[in-house]
Amino acid sequence: MLKWKTNRKVLLGISGGISAYKIPDVVSTLKKYNNDIEVIMTRSASSFVTPLSLSTLTGKKTWMEEDFLSDQRGWEIPHISLADWAEVFVIAPATANVIRRAAFGEAETLLGATMLATRAPVVIFPAMNIHMWEHPATQRHVKMSGELGYIVIPPEEGFLACGYEGKGRLPKKEVILEILWRVLSPKRDLIGKKIIVTSGPTREFMDPVRFISNPSSGKMGYAVARTAWYRGADVTLIKGPTYIEPPFGVRTIDVTTAQEMYDAVLKESDGADIVVKAAAVGDYRFAHTLDQKLKREGRGRLEVILEENPDIAAEVGKRKRQGQILVGFAAESTEVVENALSKLNKKNMDMIVANDITARGSGFESDTNSVTVICKTGRTSRLEGSKEEVAWGLWDIVEAEFLS
Ligand SMILES: Cc1cc2nc3c(=O)[nH]c(=O)nc-3n(C[C@H](O)[C@H](O)[C@H](O)COP(=O)(O)O)c2cc1C
Structure with missing residues (x-):
């Protein structure tokens, strides 16, 4: 876990949508990572999830509409103190009604007034019936909210609680958290940078069912791609076959063989600012591949001829434009x-x-890594920790040596 994902002050606004039932799980995960959470609920939200559930998880009072103009807490003005306290204000789910309030700056509710009072980034996760989402009024309010600087994350497609299929779902917890980490990232030094990352193993087939490969899990490349995205980059991940889910926010291109990876990297790297080659690409492939499965046929011994695959890093290095940065990994x-x-x-x-x-x-398959980083500028550094921490450290070095 990267340090900056802990001890953050997250203000959570919950409005009256059916997907509000997913939010206690988000709160519970944020708490697990030692974050401090305050919750504001609209009156309708409390019909879908109880303030008591949220208070139990946050260890704090849940702020309700009746707290807005109450004199119960003396000098404290909830919409100002919560607005000032927050490092980020996440509204999930955001009803069509709340998005309208955001668009028009309506301040007659605690949630609406806090949106106006805060200087923290406000991230809105709309969730509703597909027809409500597509209605021109909602679309206009979404657009207006975006123009006001709110970060509006479009809902996902899928099965909706109302029985419809289509756009309107609240993204799953992992996606909400990933977006939160990007918004809270302490470094945004890769904004505007187009970055290509390769990861995972390649497979070289002998016949339709047999191949040579290696145990690369793709975790290191994924961590490099994910942390670049947190720091604001536009990331394309070219990945060999792996069993882990690709990072959110990153464009992915699936390849199987070294030749396919070579073709994809050369095509994509032309317009890239930085190319990171974290894939474990097979050096050799079968000189002859069979269309049909090879049968045993009592041979006793089978000799195969391997030939070299094209060297992707060397080719990118050869074609490198002025200012383009090439980062390689060496598994030795x-x-x-x-x-x-x-x-x-x-x-x-x-x-x-x-x-x-x-x-x-x-190295391979492990969740941690320990590496030596060597720059052509002469700098040598050691990094160790989780693969995400190592990836974060790599971007710090890229930033210091080549971008600043
Ligand atoms: C069962 C039920 C489910 C609802 N689900 C949603 C929803 O997912 N999204 C939405 O925008 N409105 C939904 N609504 C409508 C809102 O609850 C309603 O517009 C309410 O006034 C919103 O208040 P609030 O924005 O102050 O929370 C639902 C209503 C009901 C009765």
């Missing part, structure tokens, strides 16, 4: 730093991340 089992340094120079890279795959808690 011997003389890790020496081998990485020689790759850096040979392939015209700007930075290489050397990974000792024989070390414990490092």
Whole structure:
């Protein structure tokens, strides 16, 4: 867990939509990561989820409409103190009604007044029946809210509680949290940068059912892509076959063989500012592939000929434009730093991340990593921690050495 995802002050506004039942789970996860949460509920919201459930999870009073103009708390003005306290104001679910209030700056409710009073980013998650969402009035209010600086996240498509199928669903908890982390990211130094990240293994087929590959899980590349997205980048992830879900917000391109990865990288990298090659690409492929499954047929021994795959990093290095940054990964089992340094120079890279795959808690499939980063500028650094922490550290180095 990256440090900045903890101890944040999250103000949560819940309005009267059926998907309000999902919010206690969001609160519970935020609490698990030691965040501080205050909740404001509209009167209608309390018909869908109880203030008591939320107070139990936050460990605090849940703010209701009747608290707005109440003299119960003496000097405290809830809409101002909550607005000032918040680092982010998330409204989920946001009803069509709340979006209208946002668009017109209506302040007759605690939730509406707090939206006007806060200087924190306001993230609105609309959720409603598809026809309500598509209605020109709602669409106009969404557009107006966006123009006022609110971050409006369009609802997802799927089965809706009202029985319809289509756009209107509140995104799942993981997506809400990912968007929150991007909004709260302490660094936004990759805004406007187009970044290509490769990840995962490749597969080289001998026949339709057999291939050679490697145990790369894709986790490191995913962490590099995800953290770049948090920092504001426009990220494309070119990924070999893996079983983990791609990071939210990132465009993904699926490939299987090294040749497919080569073609995709060369096509995409033309317009990229930074190319990070974190995939474990097979160096060799079968010289001959069979259309039909190879049968045993009592051969006793089978000899196959392998031929070299194209070298993607070397090709990107050769074609590199002025100002483009190429970052490579080197998975090594011997003389890790020496081998990485020689790759850096040979392939015209700007930075290489050397990974000792024989070390414990490092490399393939692991959730943690321990790497040596070598820059062509001469800087050498060690990074270790979760793959997300290592990825965050890599972007810090890219920023310091090549972007500032
Ligand atoms: C069963 C039920 C489910 C509802 N679900 C939604 C919904 O998902 N989204 C929405 O915008 N309105 C929904 N509404 C309508 C809102 O509850 C209604 O517009 C209310 O006035 C909103 O108040 P609020 O915005 O102050 O919370 C629903 C109403 C009912 C009765």
